[in-house]
Amino acid sequence: MGATVSLNEASRPLDVLGIGFGPSNLALAIALREAGREGGPDLACRFLERQDGFVWHGNMLLDGSRMQISFLKDLVSMRDPTSPYSFLNYLHVHGRLHDFINLRTFYPTRREFNDYLAWVAGHFSDRCDYGEEVVALEPDVQDGRVHRLRVRARNRAGRERAWLARNVVIGVGATPxxxxxxxxxxxxxxxxxxxxxxxxxxxxxxxxxxxxxxxxxxxxxxxxxxxxxxxxxxxxxxxxxxxxxDSSPFVNQIFDPAYTDYHYHRPAGERDHILREFQNTNxxxxxxxxxxxxxxxxxxxxxxxxxxxxxxxxxxxxxxxxxxxxxxxxxxxxxxxxxxxxxxxxxxxxxATGYHRQQHHRLLEPLTPWLAGAWQTGEGVRRDYRLATTDACTAGVFLQGCCEPTHGLSDTLLSVLPIRAREITAALAAPYSGAGAPERRTAAHAF
Ligand SMILES: Cc1cc2nc3c(=O)[nH]c(=O)nc-3n(C[C@H](O)[C@H](O)[C@H](O)COP(=O)(O)OP(=O)(O)OC[C@H]3O[C@@H](n4cnc5c(N)ncnc54)[C@H](O)[C@@H]3O)c2cc1C
Ligand SMILES: NC(=O)c1ccc[n+]([C@@H]2O[C@H](COP(=O)([O-])OP(=O)(O)OC[C@H]3O[C@@H](n4cnc5c(N)ncnc54)[C@H](OP(=O)(O)O)[C@@H]3O)[C@@H](O)[C@H]2O)c1
CATH class of the missing domain: 3.50.50.60 (FAD/NAD(P)-binding domain)
Structure with a gap:
């Protein structure tokens, strides 16, 4: 490792490190906090985001541009409509609930939804390091086994830092x-x-x-x-x-959380067919x-x-x-x-030629010997979004937003965020529950 890299490794390894802090990992941050409060393990986690603050596709926040999804598909409501991080609570806290109702719409402007997301992100500012671009993800090999991953990030000044984590959740969005x-x-x-x-x-x-x-x-x-x-x-x-x-109601059912199960369990050929069949939804x-x-x-x-x-x-x-x-x-x-x-x-x-979702390929390359299955083609991603690993690797890598081939068209959108965040949280918490699990973490390390 170069001399300019300062290590955060002296501190205890994290349970979860999220790469990117867009809506996907923000939804995960909420789910982890809420699970901890509901008696689950308080997992030590951090997120690294390359932007200097929270912005949701900032260069496309055009005058009058509206959401393409109902505000009810916010970061939490489909999992828990009583969560304080809902769009409705955002309106309430900002004194606009009645004014919004008078608009008679399900589709706020993208600027308002960005403001909602940034307001939620503000509740997690102690959990996110902004201005840190992750440049490498590496196995921390000890005696031929990998229990932890090393994540290296660079800030604008060129200073590199590294973190060790038992699990990494990649939520880096798309590239042009x-x-x-x-x-x-x-x-x-x-x-x-x-x-x-x-x-x-x-x-x-x-x-x-x-x-x-x-x-x-x-x-x-x-x-x-x-x-x-x-x-x-x-x-x-x-x-x-x-x-x-096409956002007509029967077609729109492909964005329901239950459809993820259906899509995932089809043979690969059928999954491709479904993606082509419903391409015109998105x-x-x-x-x-x-x-x-x-x-x-x-x-x-x-x-x-x-x-x-x-x-x-x-x-x-x-x-x-x-x-x-x-x-x-x-x-x-x-x-x-x-x-x-x-x-x-x-x-x-x-x-205006759209996006690719392959940034995770570059990040995952150094882990290839420890990954089972052809992850490059989307195979090898489990239903709970965890990449299958070899027996020698117990560290977890989870993918958010780049599993369209296996998990369906909703994967790149906001459609299933609260449910997906719950599923990943459950997978992350699993090793800490049941007999022989490590002690419940103290608040000092908790969310
Ligand atoms: C203009 C536009 C409008 C959209 N509108 C809608 C809509 O109305 N409804 C809908 O359902 N979907 C919409 N989408 C789809 C969009 O993918 C989702 O809304 C949502 O942004 C997905 O969240 P995400 O967190 O997975 O990805 P992103 O929102 O892209 O967030 C990824 C984050 O990771 C950060 N990052 C990337 N690489 C690194 C790195 N190496 N290190 C650290 N951080 C990194 C990025 O800076 C970014 O903040 C829209 C997309 C676009 C482009
Ligand atoms: N208000 C909002 O909520 C909002 C605003 C903007 C975007 N979005 C979302 O963002 C996502 C992306 O939308 P997008 O419009 O950016 O991308 P897109 O839907 O993928 O459309 C890309 C366009 O570029 C064309 N194209 C692609 N490659 C090309 C090439 N090599 N040469 C010429 N043309 C090419 C495509 O046409 P071909 O058919 O020829 O490939 C298509 O017309 C969607 O989910 C969309 O809903 C939402």
Missing amino acids: RIPDAFTGALTDARVIHSSTYLAATETLARAGRVAVIGFGQSAAEIFLDLHARGVAVDLIARSPAMRPA YAVVDPELIETVYDLFYQQKVERVDRHRLLPGHEVREVRLISGADGVQLDLLSLDDGERRIRRYGGVVL
Whole structure:
């Protein structure tokens, strides 16, 4: 280990270390605290978060953007509607319960929900180290066995610290999906991914015409936001049309907690089929009301005989050239309809091209000899989200938010957070219950 690494290992190893402090691990922090208060073991735990404070997809907190899930699917209510960490209690504490009821909606703005999540996170600030990016997860090998894992994190100043933990829960969310043609282009400030959108609005507002790539929820929201800022936009996508997200009630049952069991116990081929069958609940689709708004905007342009925004469905970007000066981002577009090539020039490009969920692969690589099953393909993840390990490894690794192949489409969303947190908490607590279990921890180490 390098000389710049300061070790926290002298202190007692943690029972649980959470990597990332987004909604998934925040829900786990609540479940662990509540389990401790209800007579379960008080597990010593900490969370490491690379952001400087709690923010939920901060660069997409756009004016008027709303939740895509009922506020009843908050961090706790589906497990315990009486929990003090519910959205309703947040409203009550902030004196807005009656005002919210008058809105007659299940779908708060994303800004309000972010404020709710940050308020809950504030109750756990003594459990989370912000500004710490986890850079490595390693086995602590003693006599050929692994009972603990070493987690190394780096802060903005470059200082490294390490923690030892019996269990690690990875909840690091997603990383931007960048189309091949744009590999390398993101080093140019004029080309961004939607995950950094708000930070780039000043540059984009000066850009003249901007291309937004994709026909998903992010693309539609960013298109309308740029329109409100007076920016001319070309909306470009491979798909022939912008399609609606299916959130009708029977379909929505796939997001019920009970469906996780169903999905998990299907054979792999059937699970893939289910994911494809219900893809249009979440990916490359747009809230139907938002589609109406976008359509209306294009229609009104026709009425006014202006050609400010342009819609280019059925087009793929084949090549990108970056030239200095105004309109210097040159896109070579292939029409998937007639095979023609078209060159278009823009002052800026927003890639609203979605996300990958593979960051855990890099973290898990050093543990490969201790993991049983093909974890890279999603196999080897147990129903309780714990990775299967070899007999020589008793340390636990749990995954939150990257088990879609095995646990279903709800896994990347907020849909099952309180239930999943309870299941992981039960798995973490299991070694401490029953005969021969270690003594119940004292409050000094507890939540
Ligand atoms: C714009 C947008 C809007 C969305 N809206 C909804 C919605 O309305 N309803 C819904 O159900 N789902 C929605 N989603 C899906 C989203 O995945 C979930 O809402 C939720 O964010 C998942 O929580 P998470 O904690 O698993 O991941 P995240 O919220 O992504 O949190 C992961 C955390 O880990 C941190 N992290 C990452 N790597 C490291 C590291 N190496 N070290 C330390 N920390 C790290 C990140 O900074 C982040 O804070 C939305 C997604 C996006 C992009
Ligand atoms: N208000 C909100 O709550 C809100 C706001 C934004 C996002 N979200 C959520 O965030 C998640 C992600 O949404 P998203 O819109 O960011 O991503 P997404 O749904 O995955 O959509 C990505 C879009 O990019 C296109 N695309 C992907 N790869 C491409 C490539 N190589 N070249 C060209 N086009 C490509 C896809 O089209 P193809 O079909 O051609 O692949 C699709 O149209 C969803 O769960 C969504 O609901 C929620």
